[in-house]
Amino acid sequence: MHAVEKMLARAAGVDSVTPGEILNCSVDFIELNDLYLQVVRSFYEMGGTKVWDPTKISFVFDHYSPAPTIRTAQIHKEMRDFAREQGLTHHFDINAGVCHQVMPEAGLIRPGMILVATDSHTTTHGAFGAFGTGIGATDAATVLISGELWFRVPEVIKIEITGKPRTGVYAKDVILHIIGKLKADAAVYQAVEFCGEYVEGLGVSERMAVCNMAVEMGAKTAWMKPNRAVLDYVEERFGTDYILDETDPGYTYAGEHFFDVSSLEPQLACPHSVDNVFPFSEVSPVKVDQAFIGSCTGGRLEDLEAAAQVVKGRKIAPATRMVVIPASMEVYKKAMEKGYVQTLIEAGATFNAPGCGPCLGTHAGILARGEVCVSSTNRNFPGRMGSPEAEIYLGSPALVAASALEGSLADPGKYLDTPQGASV
């Protein structure tokens, strides 16, 4: 069996599973974000009175933090009341950050666990060897009541990555390149394992960025075998009481793909789909109105560091605005300590409170009709960040920062090799 299958088998209390089988599994943890007052409503509609386990449920207020409208304030209020009434142990209000960053930081994520969350980017937690998958509001309400959910055991496909990318090319470029080649429906309803010498050498932040985007290929979940960097992260915050699942030797994958990233250029996902990806040199120059750095894909400390390296001692273009949203308050504090916030603000960036706002077009950096945004986030669908007539390009945080300096799409390489950008 694959490690992913072993996790599902354990959660279902059976010895073995096969792809396609439908199982009822115990869930180790569920997270609900603040788009989902529906979950609370459905919980009561379905006859719920007390949640199954208040220590295994977290609310994270990130999609509307702080509340931008009266309606969203009302959603927060009703969810906050529910969290208090039910005695939820892990309630992250508007002072915490993006769910997929906040949960690992709080020590809630560990290898071998089954995690569901009302957010499609729950695949992120495959970076920690967890089984993480996104669900909707009705599914979430069933978990609140019962602690269980039905799962179809997914086929597993393997993506093996080798090579060492050049300066200015990041994990974000690697995953964009892969999605561009395999396309948006390459892994619908399947689990994706990322492996190979490139993956083995990645840090926690880069692993999270890769797994985060697996859902853009349609993946149900992503998985990476935890390396020492991941285990150190988990042990520091959670402890050592976790299960490391290993895939059996000779396991047959439903598909295998190989990528060598040695000669990869910075990549851009062009409007209007995440799989519309081209190397930087093949994209025509485009004027940029907004450059955005943030989200569960591209708002971590390393992302802010890369952006700060690029803009250090420079000014963003007068006709371009740069919005930066740290993925969590912990990221924000560390970025302040390290001087990245100061560097970015001096270059002309605007900071907003940790959360998801502009990534999904709810607030704090919305695009007008006809505007162009280059973004370190994960989606460029029509209307994703505001007007359906705006255009979104996706790239690494360094590419976004370089584009902010030039006022048009730019390769970050030249800013990383110069003495000005050498130290932040």
Next chain:
Amino acid sequence: MKTGYTGKAHLFGKNIDTDQIYPGQYLELVEPDEIARHCLEGADPSFASKLQPGDIVVAGTNFGCGSSREHAAIALKHAGVAAVVAESFARIFYRNAINLALPLLVCKGISSRVESGDTLKIDLEQGTVTNSRTGKVLEGEKLSSYAMNILDKGGIKAIFLDKTRGKTR
């Protein structure tokens, strides 16, 4: 359980994501009838006004990709869409739709064999779609018995309500 649906087709392309089915600016709405007014607005702003209850949405591959927002399935269901037929569906959308008892059918090749305005007849039990204009019967994939059971019971909420009330069905 109703397993046959006849309605007018509305054809969409591939990778119709949940932002197109239900744009982010309306996520703060909670009432199903309000949500339904913005159904597929990102792909066709006039869709909700054109739609007649009982109509059928037809699309290419990966319908419902993107966000986990259940608003997308709620919008289709409450706008009166009888069923969605697509070449393939994104996973979370598929679950959300079945949970809410919105019938779905995977039917390879459907998007090149149907035009907007065609009258389609869906047989969920057989997994087939008949196009009245061409007279052709298209073979789709039958739903799993697990999914059919949820549709039959009127959705997950109804099943759970019975469980939490200690009833059996």
